[in-house]
Amino acid sequence: FFDDVPFPSESLVDERAAAMQGPALILGSSKPLTDEDIERIQQLGRSQKQRSFSSVGRFGVGINCLYHLSDTPVLLANNALHIFDP
Numbered sequence: 001f002f003d004d005v006p007f008p009s010e011s012l013v014d015e016r017a018a019a020m021q022g023p024a025l026i027l028g029s030s031k032p033l034t035d036e037d038i039e040r041i042q043q044l045g046r047s048q049k050q051r052s053f054s055s056v057g058r059f060g061v062g063i064n065c066l067y068h069l070s071d072t073p074v075l076l077a078n079n080a081l082h083i084f085d086p
Contacts (some may be wrong), residue, residue, distance in 0.1 A: 001026040025069060033077045041075065042084070 002025055009018035033041075066073040075082040 001028075020072070020074070035078065038075070038077060038082060041082075 002023065004023040006022040009015075009021045012018060012021075071085075073084045075084070
């Protein structure tokens, strides 16, 4: 889902967050993420699933391809906001 609506940036806690006020590419997953999934996402390009031929994400590029679209992908999962800034 592409959200091209910019949001106000006058009342932000930190003025550097103004760049994250839109537009946004929003992706969803039909599978909940585990804490282990989030830990693996943080390991840029180092998949632990290379030998599991039936496993999604075994090549270590999956979510990491978001860096072609964003300098700082943001993930909302497991009641936490994860900001990835390699």
